[in-house]
Amino acid sequence: MNLENSRDYYGKVLGGSADLRTDACCTAEAPAPHIRTALAAVHPEVKARYYGCGLVVPEAIEGAHILDLGSGSGQDAYILAQLVGEKGSVTGVDATPEQLAVANDHLEWHRERFGYAKSNVRFVEGDIEKLDQLGLEEASFDVIVSNCVINLVADKAAVFAAAHKLLKPGGELYFSDVYADRRVPAHLLNDPVLHGECLSGALYWGDFDRLAKEAGFADPRLVTDRPLGINDAEAAAKLEGIAFHSATFRLFKLDGLEPQCEDYGQAVRYKGTIAGAERAFDLDEHHHIEAGRMFAVCGNTWKMLAETRLAEHFEFFGDFSRHFGVFPGCGTNSPFAGAADVTVSAESSGCC
Incomplete structure (x- = not known):
């Protein structure tokens, strides 16, 4: 109908x-x-x-x-x-x-x-x-x-x-x-x-x-x-x-994306080479990535940039060899009582 x-x-x-x-x-x-x-x-x-x-x-x-x-x-x-x-x-x-x-x-x-x-x-x-x-x-x-x-x-x-x-x-x-x-x-x-x-x-x-x-x-x-x-x-x-x-x-469509935003200490730097987005690239509402600036990302965001057509427009820093828990600002790092809250500067990192 x-x-x-x-x-x-x-x-x-x-x-x-x-x-x-x-x-x-x-x-x-x-x-x-x-x-x-x-x-x-x-x-x-x-x-x-x-x-x-x-x-x-x-x-x-x-x-x-x-x-x-x-x-x-x-x-x-x-x-x-x-x-x-x-x-x-x-x-x-x-x-x-x-x-x-x-x-x-x-x-x-x-x-x-x-x-x-x-x-x-x-x-x-x-x-x-x-x-x-x-x-x-x-x-x-x-x-x-x-x-x-x-x-x-x-x-x-x-x-x-x-x-x-x-x-x-x-x-x-x-x-x-x-x-x-x-x-x-x-x-x-x-x-x-x-x-x-x-x-x-x-x-x-x-x-x-x-x-x-x-x-x-x-x-x-x-x-x-x-x-x-x-x-x-x-x-x-x-x-x-x-x-x-x-x-x-x-x-x-990517393999290996995780249910939560996991922190591996990774970062990207946007080259400013996408037509129409030379000053900054918006991956989504929470990722406003200015050209030339180091931008901390979670593992999922890393893959969205590194394993797609967008890869040539970024420099990548870090890998998946060391895990730091849930990405700061994207939820609690631990569900257990007494876990310390973690905050992050919006100027230096993106929330995933």
């Missing part, structure tokens, strides 16, 4: 983003200059049918092969196509024929606008709950993105599991979606407006954390978040008592 609701709402009910009744499926973040430049080169009709809730443009993606889950009219795909360059590629998957028609109608227009000899974008019609049926090669994508779409599907566990299989080792699922501070009552799932507005299908954040880890993404990292306003009185009445947030997470 969720898939039928989505196809109808985004294909027939909504004529464009101006028809939305809440701000859940809207992007409030101000894009960085290089993203604004790329957005300016996207066809107006594609932009008019955009319903995303975040910026799904991770850093350091030149030459990357990207899969866009729920690509819609193609705005994110066409932005990413410019940033990966001609040697990279973007594959969009969507289940709404009307949205795919808009995306496909402008393939050649964008190829010419980007100055590419051949298009590096393709769109596939399909259900993101059934990615294994679309002929996509396992371990073939560097990055998977999704923008306010996973909330619309019923079997969210299947999406996370399939994404993990499709990513290369060290690859990343970088996505924005809507989350609730508690489980939304089941009877609201079939409300066409609440579902189409990305609210009734929103995951309780605790369920998301569990599903992500069960799929193999051991340490989900929150990148950005914002509270959502529900300006439609009827929708607000049905959802009274539930708080919603739009949030962007990054999930890395």
